Amino acid sequence: MHFSSVSPKLLLQLCISTIHSIFASVFSKVRYWTAGGCKGSVSVLPADRDATTPTSVNYHFTRKCNYKCGFCFHTAKTSFVLPLEEAQRGLKLLKESGMEKINFSGGEPFLHEKGEFLGEMVQFCKQDLQLPSVSIVSNGSMIKEKWFQKYGAYLDILAVSCDSFDEATNQLIGRAQGRKSHLENLYKIRNWCQQYKVAFKINSVINTFNIDEDMSEHIMELNPVRWKVFQCLLIDGENAGQDALREAERFVISDQQFQEFLDRHSNVSCLVPESNEKMRNSYLILDEYMRFLDCREGRKDPSKSILDVGVKEAICFSGFDEKMFLKRGGKYVWSKADMKLEW
Template structure:
């Protein structure tokens, strides 16, 4: 019998380690590392098997996230595996390891690159912990990274998490300069076991988040799609795989994990978590590029 997953895209958090320490991060997976996966990632062969299982199950777009996925030595092999099976591919990165040489490794295999840009202000980046070795990037560095992507065939998306730290800042001029295909603006999300005890000072109300979006909306160029995700949009609308190869959901205020797809396969594992297709479609999650 043919099987189709409840949504077309899946986010595989392939690498738990990260070289930044953002205080409100809701994908730390310290619980995964301390309980089932001491290394914080699958082996190369296990990860390749997981990707193959995902695309054979019918996922049409695979997003590789972390931690910081570019820390994974075999990430390019995972991306190419997904691409060879006809899926669209995407990597979400903090940008610290990005270079022209690195991007060349992904030629004809990577469709989307998502750059996380919460702020261009050094004090803000220091405050939220978005630094490598105690040093944050600056506006010129982020701009240079976007220009690296611009000269490739990879489509650029920028992700911004709105928190108390950057609530009053303005990214509109930067967004107009780099012209990403999509700019996703997300309300900082509290998740027990991931960022509890750290995220609380950074939470913003729905009204404050809406004011941030309203301030930027008329200033974004027509060439950029502004995607807005409130806390409610972020809950239960994603198919997500943890570093151990388990689906997980965030519908209970914390992460609830399935069995590993390496042990029981995709259909059984995904049936053990909650994913709302209606919310997935409502937030625009079904977009993808035509397969060529």
């Protein structure tokens, strides 16, 4: 085409059309590149869908731990812990974005400041933020009765990790500290939960060391509100790969082995199974910097901190699968006021 033969009006229309096509192409690529990890929109895109609501959040505020579980997938790669005021600011942002349940984990959450830091956050979430559910996951080794006396009223659920009811097996796994009995602590904490009206829960990671164990009798005696049973999961940079602090390959079991364990315990009504498929993308995990961790690629890729960019933008890079969250039973009766428990 010879532009000298084209009218100025037609030439202008052609230029506008070309520019429009270029912008449409660029916009499409930007949308493809940035929207992959986000259910809704990111800050550079128009909000054509609602952003993910952080209904249930797991805040791993510390990585330090006094146990050395061989399959641990959140290891002590840093010793950083946010100042209390900053942590509370982040928790308030989450509440304003729709959070209903917060779960504090680690590392070992009772290790930092002997549980006082944790207690302050638990009280803040229940008393100030009025969250329906506040829970903790702990190995149980650092919990004292005086903590329950001071903070128990603000806690809905306490989950204690226990992978075996054989002390020697716990030692082999690394869920132990010296000669202290992990099982004695477990039963003692169960009684404190009953006394101070905190719902008691047990978490177990099924691996090569406990795959043949029958835990039914002990679980039914302890009578937790939930028994979460996890299939051992590999996370690159945490418990597998070159930069990992653990070598969890020797703990890994097959899907079939995991199913056989579940079948053996099918009579335990409180059992809640979580295979690798269900677990990998169905948790909203915040690290010690309050960054969401995306585990879709078998590693933990962090977002920017919610303290810097807000919850709506950070959550877009969490890789969170809300459908799988609901499928695995992530939403349940999680406030002790609604559980109708007999204390």
